Amino acid sequence: MKRLSWNLVAELGVNILAPWAVFSLLQPLYGDTLALMGSALPPLLWSLFELIRVRRLDAVSVVVLAGILLTVAATAFGGSPKLLQLRENAVTGLIGLVFLLSLCLRRPLLYHLAAATFARQGAEAAARLELFIATPKGGSFFRHLTVLWGAGLILQTAIMTWLVYLWPIGRYLLLSPFIGYGILGLLFAGTFWYRRSVRAV
Template sequence: MAANFVAPYLVYEALDARFGDTDALIASAVPPLLWSGYELAKAKRLDAVSSLVVAGILFTLLATALGGSPRLIQVREVLVTGAVGVLFLASLALKRPIIFYLARAASARRTPEGETEFEALWENPGVAEGFRMMTAVWGVGLICQTGVMVWLAYIWPIPRYLLLSPFIGYGILALLLGWSLWYGAKRKALRALAAAHARSKPQDR
């Protein structure tokens, strides 16, 4: 929270009056970039938030090179989130939606047999339908989140957006997560999948 949200706001506030909106917004991307670099060096991995931040920074560089406006730079992360939502919906055309592969990768990290067990569970009745429903809801939800955040970026002053938008964005994600837990508990096939996942022990490090 400090690196990805509080620090960018403070950097922007410190530099805006002297350097202008565009340069201050670009500078506000430095603390999350440093944090992501530290996390990658220490743990050899990036979490979901940091991955979106890094992708947003790359988008910032592209937008700057193309002469992007401050508002475009401001919504860099949410545009990446919207692209992820589109990817989720597009994956419904595949045999297995993208959420299945994300869940399988998480299971494979927990136990050496996790991927094989997950593949076998996919054949159970109701599992495929459950994953497709969750992929569809998350895809639509992420696209809606992007729409809300872009709208706020254009009607709010930049400091207010930098300070409050993370809480709104995470609130929407919390609603999606809460729905996922409710839906998983409601469907017998997904309850069995979750139980099998919970019984597996993490690999020794």
């Protein structure tokens, strides 16, 4: 429990306070654009550290790694501060769009993310998931969740894009993560509620 608390504090610090602090330190010396690029480094390095620490490349890790690479690419092309912020938010929207496009597949992307999680729990849990997805209820469950997450991530992108134009950069860096985490929290809460309502695995 203590270790979990420290991990949570570290993650919140790296993803919320560190970007704002880096921007505040660099902006007077180098301007908005370079300061904004520098503010993206702490969460990117933290995500890479977590991937290396886990030492396992599964579907979840691939999504995280894809987000990191897309964010790096968006930052590397440069541009105005607003454009950099918009590109970074576009990564979340792109992932949401990929979720929705995966509905065209026999098994949507969310199923593969769930399979990666169940595989960590052992062979019995993975087999239970396979039995569930083979039922009509299981197929419908993952398709509904895919719509929820795809639409939710695109909505998050729309809200963050609006805030880019509404708030100064410093306020955006400090407050927008709370909104982002709040939306993700609602998506997870909706997932757990729906899972219980249909008595899924």
